[in-house]
Amino acid sequence: MPKPDITPGAPCWIDLMTADPEKAKDFYTRLFGWTYETGDAEKYGGYIMAFKNGAPVAGIMKNDGQSGYPDVWTTYLRVEDIKAAADAATRHGGSIFMGPMEVPEQGQMAMLGDVGGAAIGAWQFGGHTGFQIAAEPGSPAWFELLTRDYESSVNFYRDVFGWETSVMSDTPEFRYTTLGSGDASKAGIMDASAFLPEGVPANWLVYFAVEDADAAVETAVSQGGKLIQPAEDTPFGRMATLADPTGSIFKIAQSTRQG
Structure with a gap:
């Protein structure tokens, strides 16, 4: 690739x-x-x-x-x-x-x-130019900001990092803006004000690509990880939220293009 x-x-x-x-x-x-x-x-x-x-x-x-x-x-x-x-x-x-x-x-x-x-x-x-594979099994696939300050955050990433943004959805239930658009999008900002637990700060979440989300969940739990959100089918693939053995939270995504 x-x-x-x-x-x-x-x-x-x-x-x-x-x-x-x-x-x-x-x-x-x-x-x-x-x-x-x-x-x-x-x-x-x-x-x-x-x-x-x-x-x-x-x-x-x-x-x-x-x-x-x-x-x-x-x-x-x-x-x-x-x-x-x-x-x-x-x-x-x-x-x-x-x-x-x-x-x-x-x-x-x-x-x-x-x-x-x-x-x-x-x-x-410099000598290090970032990850050399992405969106392949075992590599980072997506990056998502969960924030209570949605509009201000979108403006911040435009102003500070030069993002050219695209609004994916702007309904009360789902407000989401991406860096880039469509298949070329590279990251997202989600209005999480309705569901971020009290005391949990705004945060960036990393998604990792996997071949089989259910098998990955089983492996993670068997190795001391914790299932935060069970695997479910979405328009963007089958996804689950996990925590590793010391509590770091991440997501896995089985692409709809696989299998």
């Missing part, structure tokens, strides 16, 4: 912050067939790169608990000027959780807060 077309502003990378990297590695290997390489401890803090069929798809790092953040999957958007992106985020009502920093030989990163409070990473390409 061709490499993903990662244009500026689009999701380009994901990583997992977890209290137990070894348990996470075992879980995702059994679920997605991943293999791993661990980076130099001094240069990269022991950052673990996950691969599917030899192509990088995700990262894993230790959550030492000092930040106070729970274990979580993080989505990164590609930017061409990391400092300009951070400045734009604050100018348009967001915040900076971690300012721009150099990752030796790989690129530059920052961790930002959007106008609705969701954490979103920014990545400026």
